[in-house]
Amino acid sequence: MNTAEVVVIRLESWVEPLDRPANSYLVSAGDLKFLIDAGVGQLPKEALEAPYVLLTHWHWDHVLGLARSKYAGTLCASPRTISYLRGSPPAYEGSAAALRAFGDVPEELKPMLQVSLSRNSEIKEYVKSMESVRTFDECEPVARGLVRVLECPGHSDDHVCFIAGSHAFVGDSVNPGSGLSVLDINDYIRSMELLLSDPRWLTAHPGHGPDVDRAYVSSWVGPDSQAEGPVVGRAPQLPGHPYPGEGDKLSELPEGRNHAGGHTHNVHSGEAHQQGPYNISR
Numbered sequence: 001m002n003t004a005e006v007v008v009i010r011l012e013s014w015v016e017p018l019d020r021p022a023n024s025y026l027v028s029a030g031d032l033k034f035l036i037d038a039g040v041g042q043l044p045k046e047a048l049e050a051p052y053v054l055l056t057h058w059h060w061d062h063v064l065g066l067a068r069s070k071y072a073g074t075l076c077a078s079p080r081t082i083s084y085l086r087g088s089p090p091a092y093e094g095s096a097a098a099l100r101a102f103g104d105v106p107e108e109l110k111p112m113l114q115v116s117l118s119r120n121s122e123i124k125e126y127v128k129s130m131e132s133v134r135t136f137d138e139c140e141p142v143a144r145g146l147v148r149v150l151e152c153p154g155h156s157d158d159h160v161c162f163i164a165g166s167h168a169f170v171g172d173s174v175n176p177g178s179g180l181s182v183l184d185i186n187d188y189i190r191s192m193e194l195l196l197s198d199p200r201w202l203t204a205h206p207g208h209g210p211d212v213d214r215a216y217v218s219s220w221v222g223p224d225s226q227a228e229g230p231v232v233g234r235a236p237q238l239p240g241h242p243y244p245g246e247g248d249k250l251s252e253l254p255e256g257r258n259h260a261g262g263h264t265h266n267v268h269s270g271e272a273h274q275q276g277p278y279n280i281s282r
């Protein structure tokens with residue numbers, strides 16, 4: 001990997017119904033600047049001037065900032081993420097699936113579902129209009145060895161993590177101070193082991209919440225986590241990142257679809273009968 005000095009600036013943005021800001025990161029690696037994720041709001045001028053944005057996954061709270069800011073640089077993402085953003089969302093969490101499941105959604109969560117669907121539509125229209133959308137192998141920061149891309153499915157099946165210098169960008173693979181919904185727990189554990197197997201990174205930058213260290217990331221899949229039982233229940237299934245605002249609202253869901261964690265309230269979409277997503281409480 002290229003050993004250029006890496007400097008990271010965190011950018012936070014927030015819109016309803018997120019329970020806390022979405023992080024994106026402006027990264028300088030040698031002479032090249034790029035963004036990792038785009039948050040949900042207007043990006044500052046310096047970020048808009050970055051020629052690349054790399055996405056960890058397709059969920060709207062990591063991408064909406066592109067549309068809201070009319071970002072005109074190059075979008076770099078995995079083929080799966082690109083296909084989801086262009087309007088082929090996965091069967092378990094696509095708009096059509098969500099609408100089919102709409103009747104099962106508790107009344108108080110329906111407004112969030114509507115918000116998520118409209119945000120996904122806004123993103124789809126914007127990404128379709130972007131002139132430059134590339135996969136990682138055609139993306140300069142990756143091609144020049146400034147960024148390593150790790151496939152990290154678990155939270156979503158298109159999720160990737162990035163390593164640049166001593167920094168890991170882990171998207172929603174960890175969620176410091178809160179819970180995490182995981183689509184496939186086995187994928188998730190494998191992904192975290194892969195992430196931890198790279199000894200170079202010292203600091204992990206998550207999609208929400210503060211920076212954390214390796215020990216903290218390890219704790220999400222380590223012996224302590226297993227002892228507690230990381231899988232504490234099924235999340236209700238809505239598209240994108242609709243947060244109910246208060247975790248205890250989820251306890252009102254029908255039996256078998258509520259969650260056992262006290263503060264786990266990140267909710268992702270999908271068809272109710274499919275496996276996962278699960279919530280992990282930390």
Ligand SMILES: [Zn+2]
Pocket residue numbers: 057059155156172241
């Ligand atoms: Zn997510």
